[in-house]
Amino acid sequence: QVQLVESGGGLVQPGGSLRLSCKASGRTFSTYDMAWFRQTPGSDRKFVAVITWDGGSTFYAALAGGRFTVSRDNSQNTVYLQMNNLQPDDTAVYFCAAGLRPKAYDLTHQYNFWGQGTQVTVSS
Numbered sequence: 001q002v003q004l005v006e007s008g009g010g011l012v013q014p015g016g017s018l019r020l021s022c023k024a025s026g027r028t029f030s031t032y033d034m035a036w037f038r039q040t041p042g043s044d045r046k047f048v049a050v051i052t053w054d055g056g057s058t059f060y061a062a063l064a065g066g067r068f069t070v071s072r073d074n075s076q077n078t079v080y081l082q083m084n085n086l087q088p089d090d091t092a093v094y095f096c097a098a099g100l101r102p103k104a105y106d107l108t109h110q111y112n113f114w115g116q117g118t119q120v121t122v123s124s
Contacts (some may be wrong), residue, residue: 002026002098002113009094009118012086016122020081022096022115030054030074033099035111036081038092038120045095047106049081059105086122093117 008020022034035050049060049070058070067086072079079096095117102110 002028002032004096004098004113004115006094006096006115006118009120011121011123013124014087014122016086017082017084018086018120020083020094020096020118020120022079022081024077024079024098026077029077029098031100032112033102033105034070034072034079035097035099035102035105036068036070036079037095037097037108038090039095039117040092045108048094050102050105051079053101061106083120086120088122091120091122093119 003025004022006022012018031053033052036048037045038048039045047061051058051070051072055072067084069082096115097111098113099111104110
């Protein structure tokens, strides 16, 4: 079992930055690929970014637009999402997810464990 707890969300003005963190419990964190998704009311969760178990590869959705960077520290059981130049369309609840070699990074059912989410609001 892996328990995930996100933090770092909040209210930010357009053009601002936030860094989200996702802390995992358990000793198997380093074996999981870790992803970030986001969700707005009435919509499905959308893939944002993923980092492989060893940090060797990262993939991003087009919505990240070169503004987001995913990273991980396996010694701290933590994955991060650095978000720059945030815009109102980025307002959403952001979730981290853990998966064992998901076949398709952008599909929610490929992930075994989810955090509770952290709210990001971009508004002036």
